[in-house]
Amino acid sequence: MSGSGTSRDEVIAKLIEMGFDDSDITEAVETVGPSFNDAIEYILNGSVRNSKGKSVSWSSKCVTENGKTLGKRTLSSANSLGQMRQASLLDHFQSGNRQKRGKRNVGDDVSVSGSVVSPSIVEEQKESYPGMDCNLKAESDSLAVSCPKEVEIGSDWEVKVNSLLKKHFGHSSLKNFQKEALSAWLAHHDCLVLAATGSGKSLCFQIPALLTGKVVVVISPLISLMHDQCSKLSKHGVTACFLGSGQPDNKVEQKALRGMYSIIYVCPETVIRLIKPLQRLAESRGIALFAIDEVHCVSKWGHDFRPDYRRLSVLRENFGANNLKSLKFDIPLMALTATATIQVREDILKSLHMSKGTKFVLTSFFRPNLRFSVKHSKTSSRASYKKDFRQLIDIYTKKKKTGEKEKSAIPQDLDYQSDTSSSSSMSEESRISPNIGDGYYYDEDVGNSPMGKEMSVEFLENDSVDDWDVACGEFYGHSPHRDRDTDRSFERTDLLNKPAERLSMLQEPLEDGLTIIYVPTRKETLSIAKYLCGFGVKAAAYNASVVVATIAFGMGIDKLNVRRIIHYGWPQSLEAYYQEAGRAGRDGHLADCVLYANLSSMPTLLPSRRSEDQTKQAYRMLSDCFRYGMNTSCCRAKILVEYFGEDFSHEKCQLCDVCVDGPPEMKNLKEEANILMQVIAAYNEQSNSMDDDDGIYSGIKRQKFMDRPNLKMFVSKIREQSQKYLATDLLWWRGLARIMENKGYIREGDDRIKFLEPTTRGLEFLKSGKEQSFNAFPEADMLLAASTSKSYSTFLDWGKGWADPEIRRQRLQSMGRNRGPRKSRKLRTGKSRKSNRESHTARGRIASKLSKKK
Ligand SMILES: Nc1ncnc2c1ncn2[C@@H]1O[C@H](COP(=O)(O)OP(=O)(O)OP(=O)(O)O)[C@@H](O)[C@H]1O
Numbered sequence: 001m002s003g004s005g006t007s008r009d010e011v012i013a014k015l016i017e018m019g020f021d022d023s024d025i026t027e028a029v030e031t032v033g034p035s036f037n038d039a040i041e042y043i044l045n046g047s048v049r050n051s052k053g054k055s056v057s058w059s060s061k062c063v064t065e066n067g068k069t070l071g072k073r074t075l076s077s078a079n080s081l082g083q084m085r086q087a088s089l090l091d092h093f094q095s096g097n098r099q100k101r102g103k104r105n106v107g108d109d110v111s112v113s114g115s116v117v118s119p120s121i122v123e124e125q126k127e128s129y130p131g132m133d134c135n136l137k138a139e140s141d142s143l144a145v146s147c148p149k150e151v152e153i154g155s156d157w158e159v160k161v162n163s164l165l166k167k168h169f170g171h172s173s174l175k176n177f178q179k180e181a182l183s184a185w186l187a188h189h190d191c192l193v194l195a196a197t198g199s200g201k202s203l204c205f206q207i208p209a210l211l212t213g214k215v216v217v218v219i220s221p222l223i224s225l226m227h228d229q230c231s232k233l234s235k236h237g238v239t240a241c242f243l244g245s246g247q248p249d250n251k252v253e254q255k256a257l258r259g260m261y262s263i264i265y266v267c268p269e270t271v272i273r274l275i276k277p278l279q280r281l282a283e284s285r286g287i288a289l290f291a292i293d294e295v296h297c298v299s300k301w302g303h304d305f306r307p308d309y310r311r312l313s314v315l316r317e318n319f320g321a322n323n324l325k326s327l328k329f330d331i332p333l334m335a336l337t338a339t340a341t342i343q344v345r346e347d348i349l350k351s352l353h354m355s356k357g358t359k360f361v362l363t364s365f366f367r368p369n370l371r372f373s374v375k376h377s378k379t380s381s382r383a384s385y386k387k388d389f390r391q392l393i394d395i396y397t398k399k400k401k402t403g404e405k406e407k408s409a410i411p412q413d414l415d416y417q418s419d420t421s422s423s424s425s426m427s428e429e430s431r432i433s434p435n436i437g438d439g440y441y442y443d444e445d446v447g448n449s450p451m452g453k454e455m456s457v458e459f460l461e462n463d464s465v466d467d468w469d470v471a472c473g474e475f476y477g478h479s480p481h482r483d484r485d486t487d488r489s490f491e492r493t494d495l496l497n498k499p500a501e502r503l504s505m506l507q508e509p510l511e512d513g514l515t516i517i518y519v520p521t522r523k524e525t526l527s528i529a530k531y532l533c534g535f536g537v538k539a540a541a542y543n544a545s546v547v548v549a550t551i552a553f554g555m556g557i558d559k560l561n562v563r564r565i566i567h568y569g570w571p572q573s574l575e576a577y578y579q580e581a582g583r584a585g586r587d588g589h590l591a592d593c594v595l596y597a598n599l600s601s602m603p604t605l606l607p608s609r610r611s612e613d614q615t616k617q618a619y620r621m622l623s624d625c626f627r628y629g630m631n632t633s634c635c636r637a638k639i640l641v642e643y644f645g646e647d648f649s650h651e652k653c654q655l656c657d658v659c660v661d662g663p664p665e666m667k668n669l670k671e672e673a674n675i676l677m678q679v680i681a682a683y684n685e686q687s688n689s690m691d692d693d694d695g696i697y698s699g700i701k702r703q704k705f706m707d708r709p710n711l712k713m714f715v716s717k718i719r720e721q722s723q724k725y726l727a728t729d730l731l732w733w734r735g736l737a738r739i740m741e742n743k744g745y746i747r748e749g750d751d752r753i754k755f756l757e758p759t760t761r762g763l764e765f766l767k768s769g770k771e772q773s774f775n776a777f778p779e780a781d782m783l784l785a786a787s788t789s790k791s792y793s794t795f796l797d798w799g800k801g802w803a804d805p806e807i808r809r810q811r812l813q814s815m816g817r818n819r820g821p822r823k824s825r826k827l828r829t830g831k832s833r834k835s836n837r838e839s840h841t842a843r844g845r846i847a848s849k850l851s852k853k854k
């Protein structure tokens with residue numbers, strides 16, 4: 001492209017598009033005038049004089065000492081450690097011994113010989129990318145693509161990075177883990193970065209693009225996340241784009257592959273499709289790094305498995321020094337996540353074929369400003385919404401009395417008194433996967449607010465309300481909070497680590513900010529948003545203060561002032577929970593993470609295609625999440641960080657509901673543990689002989705052959721044996737069984753606490769008689785059961801009551817009053833009727849088999 005005949009604005013626009021810094025562009029254009037080539041020369045060489053007559057033709061190759069063909073920005077030299085370092089763009093700018101830009105057609109003179117692109121991938125590319133070279137040639141006449149050159153990055157690279165950091169992002173220094181990740185990359189090592197949500201992992205892969213002028217390719221799982229990051233980067237003067245199905249402009253892909261963006265975000269499917277052109281890019285402008293963000297998606301054992309992430313081993317196979325001539329080193333892989341258990345980490349290394357020398361960069365998963373709590377709620381009805389969202393509605397509709405401080409979202413007491421029915425929180429049919437069930441359903445009365453406000457729900461009824469829309473709308477509005485004030489959050493976080501400061505923070509109200517409510521199904525996003533809108537809360541719409549979302553929304557999204565993350569219904573795993581909770585408090589200021597869940601029933605898995613192994617794993621993860629909810633005695637932050645294999649260095653977080661309220665009174669549950677242990681042991685040990693019909697467990701022994709033993713069966717046996725326990729709810733025994741399992745007395749015979757077996761330790765406990773005590777903190781379901789204990793002294797008395805005609809008449813009358821209109825019963829779906837029928841049939845079958853045996 002010649003400079004003549006081009007307007008100043010056109011030159012500026014082109015240079016911005018190519019990723020040069022605003023201030024450099026302005027200075028260059030002011031100095032050399034509206035000449036594209038001169039401006040580039042000025043930016044790269046510091047003056048126009050150097051460019052005169054010395055241009056290197058694009059067709060000439062840069063040759064290193066060892067004769068390898070290198071790009072302009074990939075000249076290498078040894079650093080103090082004797083390792084080869086990659087180039088810094090600053091070095092390049094400042095070096096007196098510079099080569100200049102010329103022109104070339106991408107694809108010309110670039111050899112990708114020796115590449116090991118698998119045949120299937122090559123075929124895919126031929127098909128999906130026909131005529132790529134021609135297109136690029138045509139367009140590249142007007143485009144200068146730099147020939148990579150490496151220069152030494154000295155030991156002062158940190159100074160350079162800090163200056164870039166300040167200039168582009170407004171931060172004063174790198175965090176330690178960011179330094180470690182960058183050092184690993186500079187030494188050409190693969191790197192696995194495990195750092196808390198909101199800690200700043202993105203900078204680890206964004207800086208290399210700024211430092212070298214090469215392209216960084218980021219593999220990311222969500223369009224909304226790519227969009228969020230590109231948008232942020234553009235605000236910070238870094239050119240970035242995202243490719244794939246979410247990209248509306250089909251020219252962007254070609255531009256990206258010509259090296260016009262410093263950072264390219266792609267989903268795994270797209271990067272696999274683009275291997276060949278990316279190889280060309282690696283040999284023209286150069287690729288500094290492949291970053292695989294949210295890398296837990298690689299693992300089947302993780303919470304958000306994406307099969308295409310597993311195919312990313314193609315990056316290692318196709319971008320090595322052995323198959324790309326111009327490379328001296330394999331292009332490093334940087335894998336990043338905030339939620340990988342130890343098992344998931346191993347899987348990541350193996351699946352991506354990361355090198356043996358992969359560096360682990362590990363920081364604490366602890367988020368000191370997040371205040372975790374759990375509250376009981378059925379989460380399924382308008383009555384639950386009314387109780388649970390009252391405070392939220394007050395906050396956003398500013399109906400609080402003037403001067404009244406926002407009440408702590410931490411419950412003073414787990415709210416056991418209301419909404420305590422032990423029925424399942426959600427019918428099976430309403431648990432629709434976010435991907436399934438495109439029809440929406442409305443509860444008749446949801447949204448008819450008592451204030452009589454009608455709401456427009458057009459946007460809610462629109463199928464396109466998904467993560468993309470919310471992200472476009474909400475997350476790109478101007479933040480009322482300081483975007484460049486994140487350094488303040490460091491001070492704040494440090495203060496949060498001081499116990500006295502943390503306690504005083506508890507007295508403070510939360511700052512203004514946004515709320516995200518996570519629910520399991522799309523149906524519920526609509527119900528809740530509609531309910532909140534009915535009260536005048538801006539929910540789920542663009543620029544909303546409350547976003548009601550399924551789990552499809554939010555991974556990685558960096559919005560500073562999210563003050564509350566509310567999970568309304570059980571998450572599917574602690575990984576997912578912590579990931580989503582991680583959207584809160586990214587400015588370092590106090591934020592609430594409240595889980596409303598039905599503590600009286602086991603959570604269920606959302607439908608999804610899973611193998612048998614995956615189903616087992618999914619149940620294990622769900623069970624860990626359930627235990628988190630049931631916990632009443634251990635700091636919640638401790639449970640969460642230890643789940644990820646970290647030793648929690650603080651005794652407790654001092655912010656969560658357990659730390660603030662303290663555990664419930666410890667109880668000696670020896671008698672109850674003993675009797676439960678007896679029935680379990682009796683079932684397991686004495687049922688071998690079917691001839692022995694004496695003894696209290698004979699019924700259980702027979703039943704073994706009809707059904708697998710479960711807690712309900714054991715509890716009914718206990719009730720038969722001891723009137724004392726007639727009124728003790730199954731819920732209570734379930735909590736005790738879990739405690740016994742934690743102590744190692746019983747174990748799950750299956751994937752959930754359903755099938756119980758005694759352990760040797762448990763049998764020893766049984767034998768030890770009165771000597772051993774069994775002190776434990778009652779768990780949430782036990783407290784819930786105790787709070788709803790029946791007013792009658794025993795079930796026996798209650799049962800006898802039915803024999804009295806007057807009592808029976810009164811009871812029937814009151815049941816009739818409490819029962820809803822018959823219409824609601826009719827509305828029960830075929831599915832629930834069917835499951836009832838099935839369970840009756842199953843029960844009937846067992847009963848008839850038992851009676852036949854007798
Ligand atoms: N060195 C730094 N100094 C101050 N703030 C920083 C620094 N690095 C990153 N940040 C800020 O941290 C915030 C979170 O960054 P980022 O989105 O990269 O987090 P993340 O670790 O990727 O989180 P997630 O796991 O949720 O994706 C950003 O707003 C960013 O500006």
Ligand SMILES: [Mg+2]
Nearest residue numbers: 201202293556
């Ligand atoms: Mg991130």
